[in-house]
Amino acid sequence: MGTTEHRLDDNLQFQDRFYENYSNSKITLSSVLNTKFSAKASLRSGFYVNQLYYNLREDNYEEETQSLETNINSKGNTQSVQAFSQLNYRANERLTVNLGLHYLQLLLNNSSSVEPRLSASYALDEKQRLTFGYGLHSQVQPLGTYFVEQEVNGQIILPNKDLGLSKSHHFVLGYDRSLTPYLRMKVETYYQHLFNIPIKSGTDETYSIINQQWTFATDPLVNEGFGRNYGVELTLEQFTHNDLYFLLSTSVYSSTYKTNEDVWRNTAYNGNFNVTFTAGKEFKLKKERVLGLNVRAIYSGGLRTTPLNLEESIEKGEGVYDDNLAYSSQNPSYFRTDLRLSLKKNKAKSTRTWALDIQNATNRQNVYGSYFEPMSNEIEISYQAPLIPILSYRVEF
Numbered sequence: 549m550g551t552t553e554h555r556l557d558d559n560l561q562f563q564d565r566f567y568e569n570y571s572n573s574k575i576t577l578s579s580v581l582n583t584k585f586s587a588k589a590s591l592r593s594g595f596y597v598n599q600l601y602y603n604l605r606e607d608n609y610e611e612e613t614q615s616l617e618t619n620i621n622s623k624g625n626t627q628s629v630q631a632f633s634q635l636n637y638r639a640n641e642r643l644t645v646n647l648g649l650h651y652l653q654l655l656l657n658n659s660s661s662v663e664p665r666l667s668a669s670y671a672l673d674e675k676q677r678l679t680f681g682y683g684l685h686s687q688v689q690p691l692g693t694y695f696v697e698q699e700v701n702g703q704i705i706l707p708n709k710d711l712g713l714s715k716s717h718h719f720v721l722g723y724d725r726s727l728t729p730y731l732r733m734k735v736e737t738y739y740q741h742l743f744n745i746p747i748k749s750g751t752d753e754t755y756s757i758i759n760q761q762w763t764f765a766t767d768p769l770v771n772e773g774f775g776r777n778y779g780v781e782l783t784l785e786q787f788t789h790n791d792l793y794f795l796l797s798t799s800v801y802s803s804t805y806k807t808n809e810d811v812w813r814n815t816a817y818n819g820n821f822n823v824t825f826t827a828g829k830e831f832k833l834k835k836e837r838v839l840g841l842n843v844r845a846i847y848s849g850g851l852r853t854t855p856l857n858l859e860e861s862i863e864k865g866e867g868v869y870d871d872n873l874a875y876s877s878q879n880p881s882y883f884r885t886d887l888r889l890s891l892k893k894n895k896a897k898s899t900r901t902w903a904l905d906i907q908n909a910t911n912r913q914n915v916y917g918s919y920f921e922p923m924s925n926e927i928e929i930s931y932q933a934p935l936i937p938i939l940s941y942r943v944e945f
Contacts, residue, residue, distance in 0.1 A: 550570070565616075567605070567606070568607075572602050578596045587638075588638045589636065593631075594631070596630040602623065602626075602691050606618070606692070618697060630651065632648060644668070648664070650663040656709075657694070659688075659712045661713050663686060666682045667681040676723070677724040686716075687713060687716075698768060715742070716743070717740070730789040731786045735781070735783075738781075742758070742773075743774050745805070747770060747773035749770045751809050754809065757769065776804055779800055781798070784797075794827035798821075801818075802820065814876070821848060826842075827842070838893075840888070840891075842887070845886075846885075852876075883912050886907050890903040901940075905938040905940070911934050
């Protein structure tokens with residue numbers, strides 16, 4: 549995967565501004581052993597060994613030198629190891645408990661984590677069930693982050709090589725009820741406490757790797773950041789009945805983070821709500837033909853953004869963001885509806901399907917983001933894809 553960016557300078561000369569080229573591959577060796585002790589207890593244990601290959605290069609334009617400077621330039625391989633063991637115990641007809649332990653280690657810098665896990669399910673009756681879960685979860689940083697280069701006294705060092713794993717305590721409490729043999733409702737509330745998050749050090753810094761969306765972080769980082777996510781999710785699902793199915797999922801949530809400045813800010817993903825509806829219906833026609841109609845609709849709060857400083861952007865001739873107001877702005881709510889109309893014909897040895905997919909069927913202009921336009925010295929808005937029709941034909945043997 550690669551990206552190259554150029555621009556014309558004030559003298560209309562072609563100027564390199566950014567270059568990146570990343571490639572990653574992975575080979576996984578895994579094994580799982582299931583052991584049944586009795587009708588009530590069983591143990592599932594296993595391991596995963598990942599051989600990780602990487603070839604990473606990123607160059608960025610520096611104003612001081614007015615040239616491309618290398619931020620990341622590394623090629624090689626490393627390994628990650630995971631091991632787990634989970635005991636499933638059915639105490640009685642109503643109560644089932646799972647106890648587990650998970651281990652994760654990145655051999656690049658030997659950062660590791662031992663993670664306890666617990667879940668329980670209790671049936672109130674034949675139709676209702678309560679669930680609870682807790683787990684400590686860890687995450688390896690994006691590989692390029694470990695290979696950020698920094699020059700100190702003429703020597704190239706890797707300040708992020710020893711970054712630790714990001715970690716999070718997860719708590720979930722749920723209620724599940726069967727309304728009919730085909731209709732189920734589920735409510736879940738959750739809380740996640742994130743810690744050991746890589747951030748830029750300093751009481752005036754607002755950067756956290758939680759918000760990294762593109763490329764890799766290229767500054768020295770420390771594992772001193774925090775985050776928290778909490779919310780409630782409601783799911784209503786009808787399994788296929790009379791050739792009709794649907795799934796309605798709604799959530800209300802909060803997602804914030806904190807750096808050394810000791811201020812809780814919105815993360816880039818804190819839209820606060822999300823509603824997703826998926827449904828489909830099949831109509832059986834003559835001569836082994838089946839007409840299908842499917843719809844998927846999403847309505848969610850907009851992503852958070854950092855506002856542009858217009859005066860500084862005009863002075864510099866390119867977009868300058870006001871980091872003191874990090875993620876204080878929010879894009880308009882996102883709405884998209886996708887439709888699919890299909891005609892399937894079943895034959896003795898094959899199935900043939902014509903389908904028309906209409907993405908963003910309402911042609912909604914969803915905001916992608918804002919950018920500074922140096923030709924007009926104004927802040928402009930960019931939009932995501934408009935209505936897109938896709939016609940396809942598939943043969944299955």
